[in-house]
Amino acid sequence: MQKKDVDVEVVKAEEGEIFDIELEEDILKRNSKLAEENRSLLDRYGVTAIDVMGAIGSGKTALIEALAERLKSRYKI
Structure with a gap:
């Protein structure tokens, strides 16, 4: 394991190795x-937002x- 400047451990897995983290x-709950x-903020100011997704390039x-x-x-753009 390597240590970075912040207090986080970087763990490198071997090929085929599985980690349970x-x-x-709860990331999904926070998201x-x-x-x-x-949504509330955009609605308050009457802003319409779109999400454009696609592969690189x-x-x-x-x-x-x-x-x-x-x-x-x-x-207004």
């Missing part, structure tokens, strides 16, 4: 709480830039 905080807070940024260019005269 226990977390102190859901943050998502709820974000699939054109997400180009799509967003093209959409922003076409829609900037109709919406």
Whole structure:
């Protein structure tokens, strides 16, 4: 095991080795709480958000830039 500057241990597994990791905080629960807070904040200010997902190099940024260019005269972007 290696130690980094912060108080975290880095564990390297051998090929095929499986680790069972226990977390102190329920990550999915925390993520859901943050998502709820974000939705509330966006709703309060009348902001519509979209999530663009895709593989690396699939054109997400180009799509967003093209959409922003076409829609900037109709919406605050």
